[in-house]
Amino acid sequence: MANSQQQAANWLSFLLTQDVPFNELLRSHVAIGKISELCNCGCHGFGFEVPAQATVRPLQEGAGVFxxxxxxxxxxxxxxxxxxxxxxxxxxxxxxxYGACNIDPMPDGIAPANKIGVWPGTRHDLPRVDAAD
Incomplete structure (x- = not known):
């Protein structure tokens, strides 16, 4: 299945339905940012740009896997x-x-099912955002 802006938007929407400890913070990034470039290797990877003048809190300190x-x-x-x-x-x-090591291009008709794992499993240093924030 080819990558596209619509497919990236679908994956982003799916991500926002997940129970993660930083959901509200992630939502704040998505609300002010936009999908940018698309990977064309066969995966459905995509860039995301949060504007330079953003006033939301960062997800973590510095660059890297979050x-x-x-x-x-x-x-x-x-x-x-x-x-x-x-x-x-x-x-x-x-x-x-697709697959733990991106073994093949994303197949046609693929759909996510139940969550089977997260990394890090527990992160006490993840920023939490509550309704008062």
């Missing part, structure tokens, strides 16, 4: 989502891959 989620799928392999941040700590890239 969080990973894995889901069973309606195909033999799992779907993995890796969230990356830029040097400011803002969401900058989401890899959406």
């Amino acid at each position: 969080y990973e989620l894995a889901f069973a799928s309606n195909h033999p392999e799992e779907i993995t989502m890796l969230l990356f941040t830029d040097e400011r700590g803002y969401l900058s890239w989401i890899d959406v891959t």
